[in-house]
Amino acid sequence: MLKNILYAQSGGVTPVINATACGVIETARKHRDRIGKVLAGKDGIIGILREELIDTSRESKGDIAALRHTPGGAFGSCRYKLKSIEESQREYARLVDVLRAHNIGYFFYNGGGDSADTAYKVSQISKKLGFPVQCIGVPKTIDNDLPITDTCPGFGSVAKYVAVSIMEASLDVESMASSSTKVFIMEVMGRHAGWIAAAGGLAQRAEGDPPHVILFPEVVFDEAAFLAKVKHAVEHHGYCSVVVSEGVHYPDGRFLAEAGSRDAFGHAQLGGAAPVVAELVRSALGYKYHWAVSDYLQRSARHIASATDVEQAYAVGQAAVKLALQGKNGVMPVIKRVSGDPYRWKIEEASLSRVANREKLMPRNFISKDGFGITSAARKYLEPLIRGESYPPYDKRGLPRYVRLKKNLVKKMLPEFKV
Amino acid sequence: MLKNILYAQSGGVTPVINATACGVIETARKHRDRIGKVLAGKDGIIGILREELIDTSRESKGDIAALRHTPGGAFGSCRYKLKSIEESQREYARLVDVLRAHNIGYFFYNGGGDSADTAYKVSQISKKLGFPVQCIGVPKTIDNDLPITDTCPGFGSVAKYVAVSIMEASLDVESMASSSTKVFIMEVMGRHAGWIAAAGGLAQRAEGDPPHVILFPEVVFDEAAFLAKVKHAVEHHGYCSVVVSEGVHYPDGRFLAEAGSRDAFGHAQLGGAAPVVAELVRSALGYKYHWAVSDYLQRSARHIASATDVEQAYAVGQAAVKLALQGKNGVMPVIKRVSGDPYRWKIEEASLSRVANREKLMPRNFISKDGFGITSAARKYLEPLIRGESYPPYDKRGLPRYVRLKKNLVKKMLPEFKV
Numbered sequence: 116m117l118k119n120i121l122y123a124q125s126g127g128v129t130p131v132i133n134a135t136a137c138g139v140i141e142t143a144r145k146h147r148d149r150i151g152k153v154l155a156g157k158d159g160i161i162g163i164l165r166e167e168l169i170d171t172s173r174e175s176k177g178d179i180a181a182l183r184h185t186p187g188g189a190f191g192s193c194r195y196k197l198k199s200i201e202e203s204q205r206e207y208a209r210l211v212d213v214l215r216a217h218n219i220g221y222f223f224y225n226g227g228g229d230s231a232d233t234a235y236k237v238s239q240i241s242k243k244l245g246f247p248v249q250c251i252g253v254p255k256t257i258d259n260d261l262p263i264t265d266t267c268p269g270f271g272s273v274a275k276y277v278a279v280s281i282m283e284a285s286l287d288v289e290s291m292a293s294s295s296t297k298v299f300i301m302e303v304m305g306r307h308a309g310w311i312a313a314a315g316g317l318a319q320r321a322e323g324d325p326p327h328v329i330l331f332p333e334v335v336f337d338e339a340a341f342l343a344k345v346k347h348a349v350e351h352h353g354y355c356s357v358v359v360s361e362g363v364h365y366p367d368g369r370f371l372a373e374a375g376s377r378d379a380f381g382h383a384q385l386g387g388a389a390p391v392v393a394e395l396v397r398s399a400l401g402y403k404y405h406w407a408v409s410d411y412l413q414r415s416a417r418h419i420a421s422a423t424d425v426e427q428a429y430a431v432g433q434a435a436v437k438l439a440l441q442g443k444n445g446v447m448p449v450i451k452r453v454s455g456d457p458y459r460w461k462i463e464e465a466s467l468s469r470v471a472n473r474e475k476l477m478p479r480n481f482i483s484k485d486g487f488g489i490t491s492a493a494r495k496y497l498e499p500l501i502r503g504e505s506y507p508p509y510d511k512r513g514l515p516r517y518v519r520l521k522k523n524l525v526k527k528m529l530p531e532f533k534v
Numbered sequence: 535m536l537k538n539i540l541y542a543q544s545g546g547v548t549p550v551i552n553a554t555a556c557g558v559i560e561t562a563r564k565h566r567d568r569i570g571k572v573l574a575g576k577d578g579i580i581g582i583l584r585e586e587l588i589d590t591s592r593e594s595k596g597d598i599a600a601l602r603h604t605p606g607g608a609f610g611s612c613r614y615k616l617k618s619i620e621e622s623q624r625e626y627a628r629l630v631d632v633l634r635a636h637n638i639g640y641f642f643y644n645g646g647g648d649s650a651d652t653a654y655k656v657s658q659i660s661k662k663l664g665f666p667v668q669c670i671g672v673p674k675t676i677d678n679d680l681p682i683t684d685t686c687p688g689f690g691s692v693a694k695y696v697a698v699s700i701m702e703a704s705l706d707v708e709s710m711a712s713s714s715t716k717v718f719i720m721e722v723m724g725r726h727a728g729w730i731a732a733a734g735g736l737a738q739r740a741e742g743d744p745p746h747v748i749l750f751p752e753v754v755f756d757e758a759a760f761l762a763k764v765k766h767a768v769e770h771h772g773y774c775s776v777v778v779s780e781g782v783h784y785p786d787g788r789f790l791a792e793a794g795s796r797d798a799f800g801h802a803q804l805g806g807a808a809p810v811v812a813e814l815v816r817s818a819l820g821y822k823y824h825w826a827v828s829d830y831l832q833r834s835a836r837h838i839a840s841a842t843d844v845e846q847a848y849a850v851g852q853a854a855v856k857l858a859l860q861g862k863n864g865v866m867p868v869i870k871r872v873s874g875d876p877y878r879w880k881i882e883e884a885s886l887s888r889v890a891n892r893e894k895l896m897p898r899n900f901i902s903k904d905g906f907g908i909t910s911a912a913r914k915y916l917e918p919l920i921r922g923e924s925y926p927p928y929d930k931r932g933l934p935r936y937v938r939l940k941k942n943l944v945k946k947m948l949p950e951f952k953v
Contacts, residue, residue: 128709128710187704187709191709193712279933282934283831284830284831287606287834290543291546291613293612294612295612299830318933320933390809405829407827408826412828412831415706418702502932504925506923512736513694514920515698517702
């Protein structure tokens with residue numbers, strides 16, 4: 116009897132994680148002679164432990180194809196980190212029970228750093244617990260912080276959203292600046308690394324173009340230098356456009372986003388670095404401001420996805436199946452940049468032991484000397500990642516045709532298990 | 535000598551106000567036998583009073599065509615309301631001096647309610663001050679609050695942005711809701727009218743679809759009812775997606791956005807209804823939340839413009855020139871809905887005296903009985919306005935080709951004037 120694939124989405128979703136699922140399922144369907152079904156964990160590993168497995172063979176060809184342009188996590192995801200096999204014997208025993216009961220030969224774990232760690236542990240099941248399963252990690256994270264791979268599927272689309280959005284909003288504020296709002300601040304994700312904030316810098320076509328200031332988590336917030344930079348931009352360009360990472364912090368490590376604001380009841384303030392920066396600009400410089408916090412909008416904006424990113428997301432899904440068919444275990448398909456200009460890339464494999472628990476920080480030479488912008492090295496790296504448009508199809512009512520799967524669960528064979 | 539057109543952008547800009555400018559300039563260029571140049575006020579009426587007039591004849595055909603897909607206000611805008619001719623004699627005298635010095639026969643004022651009022655006053659110049667000028671108001675406002683016209687250019691694109699964005703972000707939150715964030719709140723513009731918030735309701739395809747709650751400025755905020763609605767959505771759908779208008783207020787009239795939060799220095803809180811609503815959800819229901827404030831992003835998102843809106847924005851610009859050539863004064867081209875299904879529209883003219891100073895509120899029958907959603911009447915009205923996609927062209931680097939005009943000023947002929 117042919118072995119089945121068990122696929123799970125893990126951690127924060129991206130605009131293109133479903134493109135990866137599409138790559139997995141479509142490729143597996145091309146190998147019906149060697150692979151059984153693709154089952155998917157409902158809400159990730161939690162659903163697997165609960166034996167809640169979605170039978171993707173009951174989804175139509177059209178619906179699976181539509182995953183390629185649908186944001187969110189179509190099978191559901193969770194943040195749940197398995198400890199080592201030694202520490203979490205009960206969970207691994209359950210996992211093996213589920214794998215055995217559903218004839219799983221291949222376990223695909225689609226996530227970021229923590230998920231690579233979990234996948235690495237699962238890859239040791241064969242050796243340590245004697246149950247044969249090939250575990251393949253599949254990369255995904257908007258944070259772009261996985262090592263070895265040139266970039267992470269999900270990042271390029273968020274980068275494109277941020278670059279396009281700050282370009283557009285800057286045109287807006289510029290229009291009114293002579294007599295109204297002079298400073299616009301857009302907050303983006305990235306608590307530990309400034310990859311997403313850096314992408315805002317791609318909106319600059321020439322010296323003096325917006326954004327005039329980028330605040331990175333890698334650079335300790337220097338209030339005086341920041342205010343001087345804003346003042347300079349307003350005096351020279353008439354306005355100032357700012358991208359601020361949610362991870363920006365003071366010298367003592369406190370995030371600006373939790374910088375002491377209190378509501379009427381004395382609760383700590385509600386989050387958001389952008390409003391804190393805005394208030395600083397108002398009180399120190401007196402400029403009128405506007406601010407935006409894009410939050411999940413940036414992470415789900417499939418309507419402005421990068422075509423490069425969508426292709427890479429699909430390709431890693433496809434590659435995972437190929438690695439499985441090659442008998443591999445404990446590996447992850449990664450993106451290798453073959454050349455920068457013209458941009459060419461290919462898929463290689465990396466050992467999960469090398470990927471797990473290592474965070475790729477942004478190189479210091481990607482941040483300009485004054486700490487408020489990106490360098491040409493950063494631009495060279497980032498530019499290819501946002502290239503190309505990959506629009507979802509729209510219906511007659513003007514809305515994207517995002518698919519909602521049927522998500523039929525396979526019949527449970529095991530006793531209940533508390534997660 | 536042929537008379538020139540003087541065109542000015544006024545008030546907050548939109549993703550498509552430049553499409554209207556494009557309609558004006560391209561149409562005027564087709565009538566070189568009857569119309570001289572199109573001059574444009576730099577930063578709106580303020581630039582006109584300062585005699586800072588941009589010579590659009592020095593912009594290339596390609597750059598003018600690119601206005602059709604470029605957001606922001608290409609000539610600059612301002613919020614500056616002229617009082618009556620009797621009250622502001624000095625300013626009207628200056629205006630006549632500028633019109634005379636630059637051989638202006640037609641004055642086009644492209645804006646919302648306040649601008650229609652100014653345009654109406656300017657249309658009385660011929661009669662009251664004896665200088666012959668035809669004044670045409672040209673509609674624009676994301677707020678959709680001008681009377682007579684079926685909709686306002688700018689609104690349809692913001693509506694599309696909001697509907698697509700909440701649809702996407704809802705897919706994201708739904709993916710993780712079983713073990714993580716359960717409530718997502720997106721704040722949109724609309725201080726006095728809920729047109730933009732209502733557009734979020736278009737994301738719903740079926741009963742139970744997100745957004746589950748819309749908070750309108752028309753409906754006094756009822757905390758208990760709101761929390762019950764959120765709880766119901768989480769219990770029935772696993773998560774709750776909320777669109778909140780910046781104009782939502784308490785029974786005593788206070789906006790939620792200024793609801794008593796203080797920063798560490800005791801300053802009034804930094805704005806944003808979304809974080810206030812989020813904190814309420816957390817403290818009363820204990821759900822994990824995320825919130826976004828789209829602010830200028832929604833108002834400049836030309837990358838996701840409605841094709842219907844772009845066409846209408848262009849058409850009102852085109853129509854303004856035609857009305858001018860017909861010798862009209864004190865009128866505004868407006869959009870007339872000829873039929874709803876199939877959607878057909880045409881341009882008619884309306885007297886500025888009927889447009890000025892009247893705000894079109896959202897009909898009460900557009901809001902569902904419980905006050906948290908839209909009705910089928912609202913859906914029927916709104917749907918055609920977001921139809922069709924009108925993408926800007928992109929360059930090889932993956933960014934929209936937004937145009938920046940040369941903005942050459944014509945030579946000043948008058949003494950300086952303090953605005």
